Amino acid sequence: MPSRRRTLLKVIILGDSGVGKTSLMNQYVNRKFSNQYKATIGADFLTKEVQFEDRLFTLQIWDTAGQERFQSLGVAFYRGADCCVLVYDVNSMKSFDNLNNWREEFLIQASPSDPENFPFVVLGNKIDVDSGNSRVVSEKKARAWCASKGNIPYFETSAKEGINVEEAFQCIAKNALKSGEEEEIYLPDTIDVASSSQQRSTGCEC
Amino acid sequence: MQETELHDLSDDADYAASQLQGSASMMRSDSISKQSSSSDSDGAEIVYSKDNVTIHPTQFASERIGGRLKLIKQGSSLFMSWIPYKGQSSNARVSEKDRNLYTIRAVPFTEVRSIRRHTPALGWQYIIVVLSSGLAFPPLYFYNGGVKEFLATIKQHVFIVRSSEDANAFLVNDFQNPLQKTLSSLELPRAVSVAIEPSTSFSAGESPSNENQQRIDGGFHNESSSISQYNAKQRQKVHDPRDLSIQVLEKFSLVTKFARETTSQLFRESHGNGYGAIERRNHDQSYFDYPERVSSVKENVPDEIPVPSDPLEDHLIQASILVKQKISCLKHNHVEEAATNLGTFELISCKEVDKLTLVWGKPRQPPLGSEEWFTFLDSEGRIVDSKALRRRVFYGGVEHGLRKEVWALLLGYHSFDSTYAEREYLRSIKKSEYETIKIQWQSISPEQAKRFTKFRERKGLIEKDVVRTDRSFSFYDGDDNTNVNLLRDILLTYSFYNFDLGYCQGMSDLLSPILFVMEDESESFWCFVALMERLGPNFNRDQNGMHSQLFALCKLVELLDSPLHNYFKQNDCLNYFFCFRWILIQFKREFEYEKTMRLWEVLWTHYLSEHLHLYVCVAILKRYRNKIMGEQMDFDPLLKFINELSGRIDLDSILRDAEALCICAGENGAACIPPGTHLHCLLMVYYCTLNKMTSCKCGPDSGHDVFVLKSIGRYLQLLCFVIAGFSKPSY
Numbered sequence: 001m002p003s004r005r006r007t008l009l010k011v012i013i014l015g016d017s018g019v020g021k022t023s024l025m026n027q028y029v030n031r032k033f034s035n036q037y038k039a040t041i042g043a044d045f046l047t048k049e050v051q052f053e054d055r056l057f058t059l060q061i062w063d064t065a066g067q068e069r070f071q072s073l074g075v076a077f078y079r080g081a082d083c084c085v086l087v088y089d090v091n092s093m094k095s096f097d098n099l100n101n102w103r104e105e106f107l108i109q110a111s112p113s114d115p116e117n118f119p120f121v122v123l124g125n126k127i128d129v130d131s132g133n134s135r136v137v138s139e140k141k142a143r144a145w146c147a148s149k150g151n152i153p154y155f156e157t158s159a160k161e162g163i164n165v166e167e168a169f170q171c172i173a174k175n176a177l178k179s180g181e182e183e184e185i186y187l188p189d190t191i192d193v194a195s196s197s198q199q200r201s202t203g204c205e206c
Numbered sequence: 207m208q209e210t211e212l213h214d215l216s217d218d219a220d221y222a223a224s225q226l227q228g229s230a231s232m233m234r235s236d237s238i239s240k241q242s243s244s245s246d247s248d249g250a251e252i253v254y255s256k257d258n259v260t261i262h263p264t265q266f267a268s269e270r271i272g273g274r275l276k277l278i279k280q281g282s283s284l285f286m287s288w289i290p291y292k293g294q295s296s297n298a299r300v301s302e303k304d305r306n307l308y309t310i311r312a313v314p315f316t317e318v319r320s321i322r323r324h325t326p327a328l329g330w331q332y333i334i335v336v337l338s339s340g341l342a343f344p345p346l347y348f349y350n351g352g353v354k355e356f357l358a359t360i361k362q363h364v365f366i367v368r369s370s371e372d373a374n375a376f377l378v379n380d381f382q383n384p385l386q387k388t389l390s391s392l393e394l395p396r397a398v399s400v401a402i403e404p405s406t407s408f409s410a411g412e413s414p415s416n417e418n419q420q421r422i423d424g425g426f427h428n429e430s431s432s433i434s435q436y437n438a439k440q441r442q443k444v445h446d447p448r449d450l451s452i453q454v455l456e457k458f459s460l461v462t463k464f465a466r467e468t469t470s471q472l473f474r475e476s477h478g479n480g481y482g483a484i485e486r487r488n489h490d491q492s493y494f495d496y497p498e499r500v501s502s503v504k505e506n507v508p509d510e511i512p513v514p515s516d517p518l519e520d521h522l523i524q525a526s527i528l529v530k531q532k533i534s535c536l537k538h539n540h541v542e543e544a545a546t547n548l549g550t551f552e553l554i555s556c557k558e559v560d561k562l563t564l565v566w567g568k569p570r571q572p573p574l575g576s577e578e579w580f581t582f583l584d585s586e587g588r589i590v591d592s593k594a595l596r597r598r599v600f601y602g603g604v605e606h607g608l609r610k611e612v613w614a615l616l617l618g619y620h621s622f623d624s625t626y627a628e629r630e631y632l633r634s635i636k637k638s639e640y641e642t643i644k645i646q647w648q649s650i651s652p653e654q655a656k657r658f659t660k661f662r663e664r665k666g667l668i669e670k671d672v673v674r675t676d677r678s679f680s681f682y683d684g685d686d687n688t689n690v691n692l693l694r695d696i697l698l699t700y701s702f703y704n705f706d707l708g709y710c711q712g713m714s715d716l717l718s719p720i721l722f723v724m725e726d727e728s729e730s731f732w733c734f735v736a737l738m739e740r741l742g743p744n745f746n747r748d749q750n751g752m753h754s755q756l757f758a759l760c761k762l763v764e765l766l767d768s769p770l771h772n773y774f775k776q777n778d779c780l781n782y783f784f785c786f787r788w789i790l791i792q793f794k795r796e797f798e799y800e801k802t803m804r805l806w807e808v809l810w811t812h813y814l815s816e817h818l819h820l821y822v823c824v825a826i827l828k829r830y831r832n833k834i835m836g837e838q839m840d841f842d843p844l845l846k847f848i849n850e851l852s853g854r855i856d857l858d859s860i861l862r863d864a865e866a867l868c869i870c871a872g873e874n875g876a877a878c879i880p881p882g883t884h885l886h887c888l889l890m891v892y893y894c895t896l897n898k899m900t901s902c903k904c905g906p907d908s909g910h911d912v913f914v915l916k917s918i919g920r921y922l923q924l925l926c927f928v929i930a931g932f933s934k935p936s937y
Contacts, residue, residue: 017711018670036678039671039711041795042786044849045842060842067667067711072749076783076841094663 009050009176010060010080012110014102015087016095017066020125023159024087025063028169033160040065043077050173059173071105078110083119083176085168088137090124090156096137099145119175120152123168128158250280254359258349259288260330261308271308275346277359278312284363285312286335288346310343315364318378323353325374338379513835514769516828568865570858571602573804579608587626589615593813595622600813603804609723616810617736619729633729640728644699668697668709675714679799681722693717696731703735710745713738715794719803740816744790755789756782759820765871766824770831777840784845785823792819801857808861814868821871825863826855 013021022037029046045062062077064070078084084106088095103120112118124142127135139156146152153175155168254277262270273290288310319338325331330347333356337343348356357376360366369375582595589595596616604612614620620629647661655662672693676682682689693714701709717734724730743751759782764771774780787795792809794802809818827834830851839847 017667036674038674038795039714041712041715041790042783042849043845045846065711069710069745069747069749072753073783073786076781 007056008058008060009082009173010062011083011085011172011176012062012064012078012081012106013085013087014064014106015066016089016092016098016102019066019087019089019092019095020159021066021087022063024085024123024125024157024165024168025061027159027162027165029061031162033162035160042070042073050170052174052177057173057177059169059176061169068101071109074105074109078106081106081110081112082179083121083172084110085121085123085172086152087123087125088142089126090137090142091126091129091134093136096124096142096145103149116150119179120149121168121172121175122146122152122154124154124156125159127156127163128161250278253277253279253284253363254356256348256350256352256356259352260347260349261344262347263304263308263344269304271305272349273309275348275356277356277363279363284315284360286310286315286318287312288343308344313337315360315378320369320375320377321357321360321366322372322375323357325353513832514773516767516831517769568601568862570861571598573602574598574604574608574612576605576608579604579612587629588624589622592622596811596813600808600811603807606723606800606803609803609807610725610729613720613723613807613810614729614733616807617733618739619732619736636732637728640699640731643703644695646702647698664701664709665698667711668694668701668714671709671711671714672697676718676799679718679722682718689721692721692727692730696721696727696734699731700734700738703731704738704742707738707742707745712745712791715791716741719794719799719806722799723803737810741792752786752790755820756785758817759785759789759823762820762824762867762871763827766867767828767831770827770835773835777838777844779841779844784841784848785827787849788823788826789819793822796852796855797857798853805857805861814865818864818868821864821868822860824867825860826851828867829860829863 013025015021017039022040023033025046026037027033029048040063043062043064045060048059048061050057050059062081064074064077084103086099086102088099090096099122107115107118110118122142122145124137124139129135142156143154146154153171155164155171157164157168159165254275256275258272259275260270260272271290273288275288276286278285278287288308290305290309292305317337319336321336322334323331324333324345330349331351331353332345332347333353334345335343357366360376360378364378366376366378369377578598582589582591582598584590592615595612599612599616614629615622620632624632647665650658650661655665672690675690675693677687677690682693696717697709697713700713701707716737717730720733720737721727721730724733738745744755745751760771760774760780763774774782792802793805796802797805805822809822812818815821830847834844834847837843
């Protein structure tokens with residue numbers, strides 16, 4: 001459905017419980033922060049209109065439950081995703097260590113047509129906490145991991161203060177769009193899907 | 207315009223005769239009106255016109271609706287219409303709405319299947335017109351005679367034959383089939399869905415209120431009259447299979463009436479202005495209705511995607527007819543017939559009939575209060591009849607002050623036959639037991655915790671969740687709230703008590719109301735333990751508990767609303783993940799705090815089913831089925847829609863729906879029920895009814911008046927069975 005691809009961009013936010021997935025989504029879509037968000041049960045999504053080069057897109061941002069136990073639900077929510085956002089809390093090593101699990105779980109459940117080049121974006125959230133003094137994951141460490149996974153674009157954010165959130169989602173949308181366009185181009189060519197891997201940009205310019 | 211609706215009857219010989227009879231129940235028509243001309247510019251010609259043809263919506267003479275029956279010829283087609291008189295100020299009880307409901311607008315005879323003439327020894331002649339759709343109009347009583355003339359006129363214009371089986375039945379458009387076959391070929395569900403059809407396009411904007419419910423319930427009040435009258439008249443010949451088939455026909459006419467009423471209610475509720483427009487149209491319309499007008503009314507229906515009607519609703523309507531029959535028979539025990547020069551009047555004592563509210567579940571009751579609570583207890587505090595208590599809580603919940611005591615019982619923490627003293631003793635035992643478990647994690651030193659990742663993670667997860675659990679609710683709001691700390695302690699203790707299950711998101715939602723009610727750490731813990739005995743599988747690591755419940759929900763929807771099921775199937779929604787939150791935490795996020803507590807205590811009674819929550823799911827889905835299908839929601843919009851229902855669902859009406867659905871599905875759902883069970887049950891009800899027994903207990907739960915509903919699935923078979931002329935089974 002190329003027409004759907006052109007107008008709707010589906011983005012999935014994953015990461016451990018309490019890293020700020022719901023807050024990031026709400027900060028981006030509603031420009032609001034609340035410390036009263038409840039733990040997400042099941043899944044929900046918000047939409048936002050974004051414009052690129054005179055074209056209007058609907059960014060559909062999916063917020064999912066963070067507890068590992070609910071991962072088996074992903075299969076219903078991940079399908080058709082154009083971009084996956086991996087979020088960790090810079091104050092929690094565990095949440096960073098789990099990024100790999102989230103990434104792999106996503107690729108298994110969403111089974112995108114070209115897993116090698118499926119666009120991810122990594123966000124290190126909660127940089128505002130304790131003015132950075134409680135930080136346990138360094139930016140260097142995070143960037144190194146992103147580089148090792150095919151130059152995943154990386155942003156350090158604060159959903160609470162609204163730091164870098166807009167920029168991060170601009171990049172997310174751009175990557176989602178790219179992913180959609182590639183599918184438009186390559187999906188009809190059922191014979192030669194694998195060889196298209198070098199086509200994708202390896203990073204985000206922004 | 208209204209003036210033209212009134213009638214000059216001075217030239218009508220029958221009318222004059224009726225005036226001499228001085229019937230109080232007859233329609234007054236004392237204004238002058240335009241005399242209906244016998245021809246018209248459209249080429250329509252009135253070939254028959256009869257005044258004071260009346261329908262009897264209820265047994266009350268004051269609610270009878272008089273009107274003019276006409277046969278109209280246009281080209282080669284013959285149409286029948288019956289337009290009620292307007293402006294009968296003496297008839298305050300007959301509303302404009304009722305008149306509109308019953309109006310028959312120019313029905314072409316190509317759509318008429320049969321007409322049966324009834325000539326009772328006492329009272330007026332009447333006819334029943336059955337359409338080829340299976341729909342039947344209410345009996346039309348000819349106060350001024352004229353049935354014969356009516357049939358003769360039809361005969362001049364339409365091919366009509368007298369049934370070889372029944373001299374009083376006339377078949378239209380039927381060149382060979384005897385009546386028996388005609389009748390047995392009637393498909394009842396289709397008949398009803400035809401009647402309901404318009405409503406399906408209207409309900410897209412339905413509100414979560416329960417008005418609809420109440421109105422539908424209210425709609426039952428009027429239906430029993432004609433049947434009770436027939437029963438009176440046919441008392442002697444009830445064993446004749448042919449009369450049974452006629453009674454079935456008469457029931458069809460009630461179906462029609464009920465369906466129309468429902469349609470109109472739905473119409474008005476969801477399209478307030480639209481309905482008004484149609485009402486105005488009716489006012490503006492001359493009493494002479496052209497077929498073209500019918501189509502113009504149809505155009506007023508908003509253009510929406512047609513949605514398949516709810517089969518269960520159709521069946522419920524039919525069941526209500528049976529129930530009503532039962533009621534009417536109950537009434538009949540108190541009927542005195544007074545023969546007057548006008549016919550039969552029935553004086554009805556209604557003392558028995560008021561308690562029967564059936565179809566969509568019983569009305570909710572006020573919550574159980576302390577005075578009543580003590581009636582359930584013996585002197586030592588045992589619950590004498592736990593089923594009665596569960597039933598009471600099921601229908602009304604409990605007052606907040608009693609929850610502490612009642613919840614502990616419902617959850618099984620205390621047993622129903624425990625005494626005050628035993629409960630007190632258990633409390634103290636359990637308190638120390640709780641402390642023992644709690645100290646297991648409290649004694650973990652920071653040094654030990656460093657090497658205990660699982661504990662740290664679990665504690666971290668719980669701490670993250672308790673600070674975002676119901677913080678806007680006063681009991682948990684503010685910084686350093688001690689109740690939030692209690693939530694944490696109880697959950698952490700639970701994760702040691704049940705180390706395998708551990709902590710899972712959603713548990714804090716379940717504990718929150720329990721702590722609020724119990725106001726005691728240990729008691730809350732043990733009640734939570736009892737609750738997790740029931741809900742634990744929801745939180746299993748492999749999510750099997752959730753998957754099996756979602757699967758069961760899928761099966762229930764398939765059973766209770768197959769069009770909706772098919773819709774979900776087509777739209778790849780059969781995983782029912784959009785109901786995940788509902789089931790995982792028992793609708794905790796869907797209702798406000800107090801309503802959640804009410805719902806939970808109802809669910810916890812396990813009164814009708816331990817799976818009532820699944821029926822609540824079905825009830826909510828069914829309530830919004832037309833919106834879901836009408837707006838063609840697929841998975842994403844459906845999930846969004848369901849999530850956004852939060853806080854907008856009317857609990858009481860959903861509980862009533864869920865109750866009814868649970869009863870309907872109960873035995874139908876169980877594959878183990880031997881075939882024919884329902885038929886057996888329903889036949890018994892039916893014959894009990896015919897034999898005017900005051901009660902007939904055939905449901906497993908005889909205290910429940912809804913037993914008739916158990917048989918809905920077989921209702922159609924029953925009708926075919928009866929219509930096909932089977933003789934009375936020997937009971």
